[in-house]
Amino acid sequence: MSGHGDPIKMTAGRGAPLKGVAEVPGDKSISHRALILGALSVGETKITGLLEGQDVLDTAKAMRAFGATVMRHGPGEWSVQGVGVGGFAEPEDVIDCGNSGTGVRLIMGAMATSAICATFTGDGSLRKRPMGRVTDPLALFGARAVGRAGGRLPMTLVGAAEPAPVSYTTPMASAQVKSAVLLAGLNAPGQTVVIEKVPTRDHTERMLRGFGADVTVEQTPDGTRITLQGQPELVAQSVAVPRDPSSAAFAVCAALLVPGSDILVPGVSQNPTRNGLFLTLREMGADIEFLNPREEGGEPVADLRVRHSELTGIDIPADRASSQIDEYPVLAAVAACARGTTVMRGVHELRVKESDRIDAMARGLEACGVRVEEDSDTLIVHGLGPEGVPGGATCATHLDHRIAMSFLILGLASQQPISVDDGSPIATSFPVFEDLMRGLGAGIVRANG
Numbered sequence: 117m118s119g120h121g122d123p124i125k126m127t128a129g130r131g132a133p134l135k136g137v138a139e140v141p142g143d144k145s146i147s148h149r150a151l152i153l154g155a156l157s158v159g160e161t162k163i164t165g166l167l168e169g170q171d172v173l174d175t176a177k178a179m180r181a182f183g184a185t186v187m188r189h190g191p192g193e194w195s196v197q198g199v200g201v202g203g204f205a206e207p208e209d210v211i212d213c214g215n216s217g218t219g220v221r222l223i224m225g226a227m228a229t230s231a232i233c234a235t236f237t238g239d240g241s242l243r244k245r246p247m248g249r250v251t252d253p254l255a256l257f258g259a260r261a262v263g264r265a266g267g268r269l270p271m272t273l274v275g276a277a278e279p280a281p282v283s284y285t286t287p288m289a290s291a292q293v294k295s296a297v298l299l300a301g302l303n304a305p306g307q308t309v310v311i312e313k314v315p316t317r318d319h320t321e322r323m324l325r326g327f328g329a330d331v332t333v334e335q336t337p338d339g340t341r342i343t344l345q346g347q348p349e350l351v352a353q354s355v356a357v358p359r360d361p362s363s364a365a366f367a368v369c370a371a372l373l374v375p376g377s378d379i380l381v382p383g384v385s386q387n388p389t390r391n392g393l394f395l396t397l398r399e400m401g402a403d404i405e406f407l408n409p410r411e412e413g414g415e416p417v418a419d420l421r422v423r424h425s426e427l428t429g430i431d432i433p434a435d436r437a438s439s440q441i442d443e444y445p446v447l448a449a450v451a452a453c454a455r456g457t458t459v460m461r462g463v464h465e466l467r468v469k470e471s472d473r474i475d476a477m478a479r480g481l482e483a484c485g486v487r488v489e490e491d492s493d494t495l496i497v498h499g500l501g502p503e504g505v506p507g508g509a510t511c512a513t514h515l516d517h518r519i520a521m522s523f524l525i526l527g528l529a530s531q532q533p534i535s536v537d538d539g540s541p542i543a544t545s546f547p548v549f550e551d552l553m554r555g556l557g558a559g560i561v562r563a564n565g
Contacts, residue, residue, distance in 0.1 A: 123538035124562055125510075126520070126550075128527030131559035133376030133424070138367035138552055142167040142192060142357035143385055144545055145319050146415070148175050148218050149295070150355040152226050153327050154196030155184035156203075156302060159352030161196045166357055168192065170544045171216035178223050181207040182234075192357075201350055202303040206232040210270070213238045215470060215515070215544040218292055220269070221250045225296030228259040229279035229303035237270040241470045241515035241541075247271055249288065250296045256282045257300050281306040281346055285338070289438040289465065291316035291389075294342070298324065298331075304346045313339040316438045317389040322414050327353055358385040358417045362442045363546050365393050366521050369446050370558060371422040372402050373453050373529035375502075379556060381420040383412065392439030393447060394420070400427040400454060427454040429499045434462025441465055444495070445518045448477045449526035451497035452486040452505050464493040470541075471514035480511035480523055484534060508532035517541040521549060524560055535563065 142165040152175065154161030166172065168191070176186045176194070183205035185197035199205070204227050211234055213220035220236050224247070227234055237243065248267030255261070258276030263269060281304045286293050294310050298320055301308025321342055324331045330345035364384045371377040385391075386409065398404055403423040410417055429451060437460075440447065444463055451458035466473040474495050478488045481497065485506035489496040507530025513520040520536045527534030539562070542549050553560050 124540045125535060125537060126524060126539035126560060126562050127533050127535040128524040128558065128560045129533030130528065132557045134371050134374050134379055134556040134558060135377065136379060136556050138364070138379055138381045138556060140359045140363040140367060140381060140384070140552065141169070141546065141548060143360040144169065144171060144362065145218065145317060146323070146357050147172045148222055149319055149323050150357060151175050151179050151186065151196060152222055152299065153323055153350060154352065155179040155182060155198050156201050156226060157198035157327055157350040157352045158200045159198065161198065161352040162354045163194045163196070164356050165192045166194050167360065169547050170214055171219055174212065174214040174216055175219040175223065178211050178213065178219065181209065181211055182227065198352060201347065202230055204230045204232055207234050210235045210237055213242060215239050215242055215541060217242060217245050217470070221247070221292040221296050222299060224250055224254060224273055225299035228254040228273060228275050228300040229257050230275045231277040233272060233274045235270060235272040239515065243269045246468055249290065249293050253282065253284045253293065253297050254300055256284065257304055279304040281308045283309040285311040285313070289314040289316050291320070295320040298342065298344050301344045301346050302329070302348065306346055308344045308346055310342045311339050312342070314435065314438055315340050315389060317387065319387070326414050327351060356412050358412050358415045359383045361385050361390050361393070364420065365443045365446050366525055366549065367552065367556065368397070368404065368420060368422050369450050370525045370528055370553065372397065372425050372427065372450065373525070375424050377424040379422050381422065383417050384420055386416045386418050389439055392436045393443040396432055396436065396440060396447065397450070399430050401425055402427060426502055429454045429456035429458035431459040432461060437462040437465070442518060445473055445477050445522040446525055448481065448495060448497055449522045451499055452481055452484070452526060453502060453529050454499035455501045456499055458497045458499060460495045462493060463495055467492070469516070471516040471519060473516065473519065476512065476514050476516060476519045477522065480509070480519070483509035483511060484526065484530060503529070503531065505530040506532060507534045510535040510537055513538050513541065515541050517545050521546065528558055
């Protein structure tokens with residue numbers, strides 16, 4: 117079973133060129149952070165463009181459980197009446213974060229330096245994911261965690277009654293770990309420091325400044341050094357959430373693969389820690405124009421015009437991995453339709469996402485007739501060129517929304533339709549995916565109604 121209800125088998129096949137405007141939803145990473153920082157602020161934070169996928173809705177529910185007043189006023193329009201830094205109340209029940217690794221790890225950070233206790237759980241996929249990467253640095257503040265073997269959910273976290281500031285060097289490139297430590301540092305005295313050897317998405321640092329925190333970022337010989345002055349009074353803000361580049365990736369890649377396609381994807385975040393996919397696609401030969409560059413909600417955005425392109429495989433450097441980590445599954449689908457070989461390096465983090473994404477994509481691509489190679493840190497796809505992927509398979513999604521959507525995109529360009537065994541997890545991050553893609557002309561259907 118999927119953990120999201122009954123499995124939904126979905127199939128995608130060739131059809132007409134994709135045309136029109138793809139209004140992708142708000143950025144998931146920023147949506148999570150807007151709710152959490154709104155809950156930690158004084159006053160009413162107003163949010164527009166909030167992603168209303170299940171992952172974000174679970175974070176909204178969690179903020180209510182910790183004492184914030186969270187209300188929906190219309191599509192994407194929400195308000196959060198915060199309780200202030202250190203003001204979280206102890207939840208009366210278990211916090212269920214569903215499928216969201218970002219949600220649970222950031223919430224753990226936000227509560228870890230308050231003298232309260234909370235128990236966290238999630239769906240079958242989330243309960244397999246390691247939490248030690250977050251609970252280990254939170255223990256340095258004085259928090260205590262008890263969970264299943266291997267540091268997995270369900271897990272109870274006891275916040276530090278007298279937290280100490282921390283200086284922490286992240287052992288892996290993870291914005292979730294960095295953000296959890298910074299959120300914990302809000303209620304610790306003095307300065308909390310995070311050092312990243314490889315930069316990751318910086319939405320937390322940007323948004324903390326926007327809410328009034330003293331955050332500095334400097335480049336040092338040891339890496340990027342982020343310093344937060346603890347115990348600020350965060351002030352409620354109005355947050356306009358830009359459109360999610362990780363969601364835009366599916367429409368963009370589909371248009372590149374389907375002959376004759378020409379679409380516009382407006383208002384997509386171009387944060388330099390998130391735009392690696394678009395740079396990679398252009399290096400492969402993609403016809404992508406960045407129109408009307410501007411700033412929305414403190415984030416750089418642009419409108420993307422995308423036309424069908426014949427692509428060539430490339431060797432993608434490891435230092436780009438963090439800026440496109442969530443897009444590798446759909447990039448692997450694109451690589452299968454490119455001419456020549458695409459080498460994706462430095463992708464070990466994909467092993468511990470909602471699924472082992474390297475394994476999931478490799479096995480699915482093989483089932484579709486594409487030759488792949490892999491090791492712990494690399495995925496190599498031997499492209500078959502335009503119209504060269506046989507397809508005709510049913511691919512396992514492993515409860516992973518990005519795996520499901522990636523194989524459906526591949527199905528739009530393969531010789532035979534491609535099915536996925538369960539598309540229900542798509543609702544966690546991109547609830548309008550089917551309607552949006554069908555609106556562009558994509559042939560995506562549910563096999564069971």
